[in-house]
Amino acid sequence: MPPPASLPYGTNLVGLPTGLIASVGFNDEPAPLHISGVREMNDPLFEMLAKAEDMADASDAFLKYMVAVYGLDFAQRSDDGGAGIRRPFRSSFLRLLIGWGYDSSSPEAAVLKGWVESRFGLLPGFHRQPIGAVGDIAFLGYVEERMASGFHTNSIFSQLDLLYEYVQWVLANLVYPEESHVRLYRGVDGFHEHHVVGRFDRRHFILRLNSLSSFTTDRWVADCFGHTILTVDVPLPKILFANTLLAFFPLRSEREFWVIGGDYRVSVERD
Numbered sequence: 001m002p003p004p005a006s007l008p009y010g011t012n013l014v015g016l017p018t019g020l021i022a023s024v025g026f027n028d029e030p031a032p033l034h035i036s037g038v039r040e041m042n043d044p045l046f047e048m049l050a051k052a053e054d055m056a057d058a059s060d061a062f063l064k065y066m067v068a069v070y071g072l073d074f075a076q077r078s079d080d081g082g083a084g085i086r087r088p089f090r091s092s093f094l095r096l097l098i099g100w101g102y103d104s105s106s107p108e109a110a111v112l113k114g115w116v117e118s119r120f121g122l123l124p125g126f127h128r129q130p131i132g133a134v135g136d137i138a139f140l141g142y143v144e145e146r147m148a149s150g151f152h153t154n155s156i157f158s159q160l161d162l163l164y165e166y167v168q169w170v171l172a173n174l175v176y177p178e179e180s181h182v183r184l185y186r187g188v189d190g191f192h193e194h195h196v197v198g199r200f201d202r203r204h205f206i207l208r209l210n211s212l213s214s215f216t217t218d219r220w221v222a223d224c225f226g227h228t229i230l231t232v233d234v235p236l237p238k239i240l241f242a243n244t245l246l247a248f249f250p251l252r253s254e255r256e257f258w259v260i261g262g263d264y265r266v267s268v269e270r271d
């Protein structure tokens with residue numbers, strides 16, 4: 001079975017060749033990425049963000065805008081769906097993020113990976129099991145979950161587009177205004193979710209990360225998830241979300257970042 005590195009690239013909505021977006025060169029020296037038309041179609045959100053003095057203001061502006069545009073019932077802010085109260089279901093980006101927080105191979109995670117595939121052209125190399133080729137059993141299982149009709153209502157990919165653009169705005173303007181990268185850590189017990197593209201020595205690799213992966217800014221948290229620690233300098237345009245960027249996000253303790261895949265320079269430490 002071909003390794004994940006042989007998976008083809010798809011088309012994207014960010015205006016650069018997918019092979020470039022996935023490359024070590026881009027991840028070393030990134031350029032800003034924007035999903036076509038999203039900022040232009042949502043001027044009111046970015047006008048509100050321009051008035052934000054801190055993360056609390058920005059988070060509140062984003063919440064109000066998403067409620068107004070998508071009619072979201074933010075009783076869905078908790079994973080209990082509103083303490084047992086029956087409400088009309090509206091698919092929500094928050095439900096997907098919470099699902100990922102519990103299991104990065106969940107059906108919700110498949111939808112998030114599908115969004116990465118649609119917007120950035122990057123196919124997953126792992127979902128529940130390694131994906132070796134388009135059309136194999138593992139890939140078909142991913143596609144089945146990615147296309148589950150229960151998640152694809154209420155313009156869910158458009159919600160994720162706005163989430164990405166919001167995150168890019170707050171990273172550039174409030175969190176890391178002078179930085180191009182953020183150092184992140186991931187604890188693993190093997191490379192089954194990723195693929196070794198190149199090796200410089202025992203500790204330094206080029207690793208093809210899965211299309212979407214979880215990292216943390218806290219080295220101690222990474223230690224809790226595996227005996228091998230991956231250290232990566234991630235470019236800001238490759239960050240979909242960080243759980244500290246929304247004040248109302250319920251799963252915040254692990255300082256988790258959702259990182260879009262490609263080939264990265266990685267330092268590896270083993271206990």
